[in-house]
Amino acid sequence: MCCTSEKLIATARRMAELGLVIGSFGNVSCRQDEIILITPTSLDYFQMKPEDLVTLDLFGKKLAGDREPSSEFRLHVAIYAARDDAQAIVHTHSTHALALSMSTSTNELPALTEEMEVLVKGPVPIASYAPAGKQQLADQAAQILFKTPGKGLILARHGVVGLGNTLEEALLACQLVEKAAQIQLLAQRR
Numbered sequence: 001m002c003c004t005s006e007k008l009i010a011t012a013r014r015m016a017e018l019g020l021v022i023g024s025f026g027n028v029s030c031r032q033d034e035i036i037l038i039t040p041t042s043l044d045y046f047q048m049k050p051e052d053l054v055t056l057d058l059f060g061k062k063l064a065g066d067r068e069p070s071s072e073f074r075l076h077v078a079i080y081a082a083r084d085d086a087q088a089i090v091h092t093h094s095t096h097a098l099a100l101s102m103s104t105s106t107n108e109l110p111a112l113t114e115e116m117e118v119l120v121k122g123p124v125p126i127a128s129y130a131p132a133g134k135q136q137l138a139d140q141a142a143q144i145l146f147k148t149p150g151k152g153l154i155l156a157r158h159g160v161v162g163l164g165n166t167l168e169e170a171l172l173a174c175q176l177v178e179k180a181a182q183i184q185l186l187a188q189r190r
């Protein structure tokens, strides 16, 4: 089974180790049948235990867990509804993707590398700014991802969303988007 508490926590810790988020920022979820397992709000990933995770139904209603879900749970719920192929979602606040979203007037990051083409499935759209944690941000992201087969999305002045069949794939998409954003910024300086 790809959606287990242990794998979810391991992915969240890896996301932090890779420097894609600081502290308890960002969030990770996976979907199994009719439920979504998601990281809780405001808890350090290295303190997190399986019982801290929150279980939601596909509409975002809490089914189990003592803690509150990530404040960005609406984003996860909306993307799962829009994309049948998404079984896992990783949301980061990585540096270069944010910088790119502030520096560019285009609304997408081109598929600059072979890895992007093969693993992220093409260019990465940049969603216009919406306040964190709000339904507007979730709806905007889901609408864009519904129209593209890609596995990555940049949220302007906020972060990156990676999705995949597995948690590993979703995290890899975030890493590849961050790397491509860095390349794009370096290339723009020439």
Ligand SMILES: [Zn+2]
Pocket (backbone or CB within 6 Å): 026, 072, 091, 092, 093, 132, 158, 159
């Ligand atoms: Zn965020």
